[in-house]
Amino acid sequence: METPNVVLVVLDCVRLKNLRWGDGPLKARTPNLDRLAREGIAFDHAIAPANWTVPSHASMLTGLYPHEHGVTSTRRGLSPSVPTLAQELTRLGYDTALFTEQSHLARSSALNAGYATVRATLPPLASAPSPVGANSAESASTRFAHSKVVRRLLDLVPVAGLPLAALIQLHRSRLKRQFSPDSLIRQAVEWVRTRRPDRPYHLLANFVDAHEPYAFGPMLDGGVGLRELIALLPAWYVLTVPGVRRIVSAAALERGYVAGIEAADRKLGQLVDAIDDSPGSDRTLIVVTSDHGQQFGEWGNFYHAGGVTDAVARVPLVVRSPRIDRSGVIDHRWTSVRQVHNWCLPNRGATVPAETEWPELNAPQLERADPVWCEGSPAWEVSSGFASAPREELWNRRLIASYLGDQKWVLDVATGRVWRSTERSLSWNEPALLCDVGAARWAVQSIFPPFAESSMDAVAGEAIDHPPALNPGQTLTSWGY
Ligand SMILES: [Zn+2]
Numbered sequence: 001m002e003t004p005n006v007v008l009v010v011l012d013c014v015r016l017k018n019l020r021w022g023d024g025p026l027k028a029r030t031p032n033l034d035r036l037a038r039e040g041i042a043f044d045h046a047i048a049p050a051n052w053t054v055p056s057h058a059s060m061l062t063g064l065y066p067h068e069h070g071v072t073s074t075r076r077g078l079s080p081s082v083p084t085l086a087q088e089l090t091r092l093g094y095d096t097a098l099f100t101e102q103s104h105l106a107r108s109s110a111l112n113a114g115y116a117t118v119r120a121t122l123p124p125l126a127s128a129p130s131p132v133g134a135n136s137a138e139s140a141s142t143r144f145a146h147s148k149v150v151r152r153l154l155d156l157v158p159v160a161g162l163p164l165a166a167l168i169q170l171h172r173s174r175l176k177r178q179f180s181p182d183s184l185i186r187q188a189v190e191w192v193r194t195r196r197p198d199r200p201y202h203l204l205a206n207f208v209d210a211h212e213p214y215a216f217g218p219m220l221d222g223g224v225g226l227r228e229l230i231a232l233l234p235a236w237y238v239l240t241v242p243g244v245r246r247i248v249s250a251a252a253l254e255r256g257y258v259a260g261i262e263a264a265d266r267k268l269g270q271l272v273d274a275i276d277d278s279p280g281s282d283r284t285l286i287v288v289t290s291d292h293g294q295q296f297g298e299w300g301n302f303y304h305a306g307g308v309t310d311a312v313a314r315v316p317l318v319v320r321s322p323r324i325d326r327s328g329v330i331d332h333r334w335t336s337v338r339q340v341h342n343w344c345l346p347n348r349g350a351t352v353p354a355e356t357e358w359p360e361l362n363a364p365q366l367e368r369a370d371p372v373w374c375e376g377s378p379a380w381e382v383s384s385g386f387a388s389a390p391r392e393e394l395w396n397r398r399l400i401a402s403y404l405g406d407q408k409w410v411l412d413v414a415t416g417r418v419w420r421s422t423e424r425s426l427s428w429n430e431p432a433l434l435c436d437v438g439a440a441r442w443a444v445q446s447i448f449p450p451f452a453e454s455s456m457d458a459v460a461g462e463a464i465d466h467p468p469a470l471n472p473g474q475t476l477t478s479w480g481y
């Protein structure tokens with residue numbers, strides 16, 4: 001077969017739970033992802049390598065887990081001995097391009113290394129004090145939203161709704177959003193349409209429609225005029241105000257999230273249509289996945305970069321390959337998303353999942369020899385403080401999840417505590433604390449060998465029933481975040 005084109009699409013923050021393969025009651029309509037699954041393979045037990053963007057993307061681009069590649073912040077680079085997917089494909093003669101709405105990919109030299117073309121269109125995200133690449137209109141909007149009086153009034157909503165409304169009306173023209181959600185997909189489509197047919201290409205696209213903040217204003221229950229007020233302010237900013245967080249329900253946020261997933265799926269459809277209309281579509285590999293999921297109160301967690309619940313660890317993974325002739329197959333094995341790196345390399349003999357690597361593609365729940373990990377970091381401030389789901393410190397301390405056979409294990413590296421699922425984790429039950437110290441020691445050594453050294457001291461002789469208070473700073477430092 002001719003050298004394949006390689007397309008990797010990351011639908012940032014999209015979790016399995018709200019898709020057709022998940023167990024959530026609220027399902028997003030994703031006709032384009034579903035279509036790719038019908039024409040290829042869907043992995044319904046795919047695990048994100050990390051619980052947030054940067055380490056997880058670095059895993060996809062290198063095939064390594066975060067504790068192996070060490071890219072745990074935008075400031076950290078890769079070792080020169082570790083080539084990225086784009087660098088390897090460039091050496092094979094590929095034309096390469098990165099299209100991203102995610103600022104981390106635009107900023108991190110480890111993530112955008114090797115891409116000949118880099119296009120970034122960046123919306124303001126959750127907690128950003130000032131939007132990246134802000135133009136003057138956005139800056140004015142930011143200054144107004146951050147002014148003491150506006151923040152104070154917001155903190156007092158809904159009782160302060162009237163004066164806030166008056167103030168916002170006065171400044172309405174300054175609050176226009178400049179971000180055009182279709183800008184990046186238009187550029188990506190144009191790039192695909194202008195490829196030379198005689199040269200293979202690799203395209204990485206990241207869409208952030210499902211990333212917080214969400215257009216939750218229209219979803220709010222009650223509060224006279226409150227929806228209209230909040231809709232006028234940048235959502236990323238509004239959601240950092242404690243007064244607003246107290247009145248926003250997890251259900252309202254999740255409805256906004258599902259709308260975001262559907263928006264991301266529409267972009268996926270535009271891209272796939274462009275690919276299918278261009279020369280070489282019959283030799284184009286398309287991999288669609290996510291870097292991590294999202295949490296809306298599951299075990300007290302909000303958003304991502306905190307906890308390793310199934311809500312944040314389990315993500316979609318769909319592969320449409322010119323080499324796959326068994327379309328519509330669903331693979332039920334635990335599969336790390338880091339593997340897409342190998343699948344995307346034609347010289348590894350696996351334009352993916354090739355027969356040699358996946359001999360029993362139809363075998364359900366085939367137990368893998370190695371555990372599949374999601375390496376987490378503790379929660380950060382923006383993921384707490386929602387009154388609709390009181391935070392549980394225990395879950396926010398859990399750092400490494402291991403999926404193996406019908407078990408899910410969780411290790412808190414800072415204390416050496418271990419949790420194990422008491423029922424089949426395939427049914428989405430989260431693990432319970434393993435109280436036996438001896439069993440915990442065994443689990444650390446056998447289930448989490450790369451992390452044993454840093455956690456065994458903590459296991460030795462420590463009482464397990466009174467975990468220390470959460471200290472995110474200390475834990476983050478210990479993890480190099
Ligand atoms: Zn992300």
